Amino acid sequence: MPVHDARPGGIVFDLDGTLIDSAPDIHAAVNRMLAGIGAAPLDMPTVVSFIGHGLPHLVGLVRAHHGIDAGEQPRMLAAMMTQYAAHPVALTRPYPGVVAALTRLQAAGHPLGLCTNKPVAATHAILDALDLSRFFAAVIGGDSLPVRKPDPAPLHAAFAALPAARLVYVGDSEVDAQTSHAAQVPFALFTRGYRKSPVADLAHVVAFDDFADLPAHVADLQHALTQC
Structure with a gap:
């Protein structure tokens, strides 16, 4: 992002294991x-x-x-x-602090998107049921394109639908880390999700285990990128 462009950057999230415990x-x-x-x-x-x-x-x-x-x-x-x-949400819930973090990021002007390998119809149904749809300007599911993550195309599509420069992709797994790397997008790793590998084995710019900390991490990334 150019130094003169201080607009809040776009943030795309994974769904399962990142925003929700499904x-x-x-x-x-x-x-x-x-x-x-x-x-x-x-x-x-x-x-x-x-x-x-x-x-x-x-x-x-x-x-x-x-x-x-x-x-x-x-x-x-x-x-x-x-x-x-x-029964897509009989037991599924957002992780603690997710709604508050999304509210703060949206209020700060960050356009938010979603990129998941879950089928898009099921994704929308779950977002609606959990009252999360209101946060996302773009939703790309596993069947939105001919390919799915870790191919970078779905993540590119999610960011392309947001009215802002790319800032960070937030996910929880090896697939998300691979996708972010392939798309050349900074990766923020939520460490309480469904990953199988140690945190150190997944390339990331930020690792966090509490969504209350995410807005501050995003602010730091935004500041760093505007200084480039």
Whole structure:
């Protein structure tokens, strides 16, 4: 960002594991799907380890874990999508401090966007149900484009829809770190999400475990970039 451009920069967020703890509902949907085909349930840590690349990838990992033939993928995916759509926010909640942080960032003039591998219709339904839609001027889901994260195209699309220069991408996982790197966007890592690797192994400019700290980190990044 040029030194003379002091306008608040755009911020794009990941959804699952970053703004919301959706693992309990995803876990429940996986086990309802498995029950429907007579397969044994999975524990929460196993399902969490499968989250990050979208529902088709998650279902593929669930299927492989149980040794189920690849030919069952379409039927299992359809069942998973039905089960998840039926109860997307029964147990899902924003992480503590998320709403306050988004409110402060929006009030400071930062245009906010969302870039997730969750299908876009499910994303909008969850944002509406949790009263988070009001914060986001752009929402890109896992099926908004022919590719999904870690390809940088969805993140580029989210920032392109915001009326500001790119400031930072906020996420929680290896996929988010890879996406940010590929898109050449600074990455802020929320450390309480669904990552599998140590914090030090994920390239980031900021790491935080409390959303109350995010506005101050953003202000520091904004100041640094305006001085470049």
